[in-house]
Amino acid sequence: MEYTGERFIPDSDGLEIEAEHIHRYKAISSCIKNMNVLDAGCGTGYGSFLMSQFAQNVIGIDISSESVEWCNNHYTAQNNLKFIQGSLDALPFDDSEFDCIIIFEVIEHVDTDIQTLFLKEAKRVLKPSGVLIMSTPNKSIYTDKSGYHNPYHISEFYLDDFKSYLKREFDIVKLFNQSLYLVSSIRDEEMNERRVRLIQNPGIEVEGKYMIAICSNEISALTPFDLSSIYKYDSTLSTNIASLYSGNDNNAYSEDSKQNIALSSEKDNTFSVNFKLSGNIDCNKFRFDPVENCFCICNIDEIQTDGEVESILPMNALKYYKKGFLFMNIDPQFEIKGSFNNATYLTIKGYFKIMTPVELSDFVNDMYKQMIDATNS
The missing domain is CATH 2.60.40 (Immunoglobulin-like)
Known part of the structure; x- marks a missing residue:
């Protein structure tokens, strides 16, 4: 698939952007075990595939026939994963079909009318205790303060607007912030502590570059979902x-x-x-x-x-x-x-x-030492 910048393609966007995208899916993966999951706006399907390692079934849907064809060609042997073409404003599914809907970095790519219709459709196809998880850039940080205007974004959200939008169809909305920083970590050698202190310089924004919302109409449905995490990465997607x-x-x-x-x-x-x-x-x-x-x-x-x-x-x-x-x-x-x-x-x-x-460098150094030793022997 040709890289245009509109959708994330692993190995094409750079390690930092990849880390932002993969972190979201890694954070929810253990929370969706035994669930029927819809990945709305699945793009190249990397997230759908990652979730299929944990969920009972995953369906990826995308309006682009090219994306769906690419996904079906690359993820053919995963029995609990399939991809179909469809639009956010008319989801081709029965009522109460899914336990969870994931829509990451998609909603800002459509206009306000489609945004409204999608939210109604999401509520329709979710089970009464179902969960919608949506991420989108925080316009205040992503656009206004950076001065960068993504040409593929049609309608972005400020924080208060995002909350109001989700509250139209879902009574319970829990927000998480996501940002990518240079991080130094200190951890218990035995990994006994699940929580760590957050120490940051005073100049760092309180709001994150991205907003991640977990939404439902039943408070108990949100219990498994705690996305607070640090994603350690040093290479491309596994x-x-x-x-x-x-x-x-x-x-x-x-x-x-x-x-x-x-x-x-x-x-x-x-x-x-x-x-x-x-x-x-x-x-x-x-x-x-x-x-x-x-x-x-x-x-x-x-x-x-x-x-x-x-x-x-x-x-x-x-x-x-x-x-x-x-x-x-x-x-x-x-x-x-x-x-x-x-x-x-x-x-x-x-x-x-x-x-x-680092591993390549260590290997080359080992080979060089062996060559020197062989020459001197």
Whole structure:
């Protein structure tokens, strides 16, 4: 998808903007377990995918057919996630269908008439105890004090206007502020304390750059939602697009056989991705590319399939390093050989970690020391 600046695309907007966007989804992820969730204005679907790791079901909706097509092509194997085209002012769903609606950095992109209609539609499709979570820039900070006018924003909100708008349909509105700062953290080594003191310079704005509202008509519905948090980040989003190519001894791998899937690594950097196969392919090998355009450490620990696996070979790794093979190129690849003519699925499990600049520097230093030692011996 071409980057225009209208919607956030991971790896295209810069690390700071990415941190702002991802923090919102990370903050709510543990609160939406076992919920049916609607991601309104889902854009490129990264947030829908992140929520699908916790929610029972997630539907992403966007007015852009290009966005919906892109999402369906990139998140094909997540069974509890789907994307459809639709408009905020006429949500194509039954009454009381969702436990939670998420709409992050979208409402300012439409005019006041659509804003009003969306709020009514959100109340309609939410269950009586449902929750609406909405974020939008604080016009006072984002626009007025910065002097920057986003050309894609049609109708922004001041804080009081935002509260009044939400109160039209929801009795209970709880507000959070979000801003990105240079932060130094001191924490308990055993991580026993859940709360920390906020120490800030007097010149920092009390209001945040962004406003996040949690809304409902039942006070008890808000109990699970506490978004107060600090998001520590030092690299890009931990969701990457992996690819699988099929082939045989007579034919090289081609784009025609390519399947894409989102690869999301857990806290311990383990991953599991599942590819659906047609069951009647002429195939005795696959090429698995865990990521593109990144230096990484990756290893395949296990493959589950109704075909037969004979061998797994890293095709262009530099060496085995720590917990996996180190790929110091922009296109890491594994080759999986076997018999897959009638196979219907291929699940790949393993270890995956994108190397940070610090880790790359440490590795290069280690290699340099080894070269010096070898020269002197």
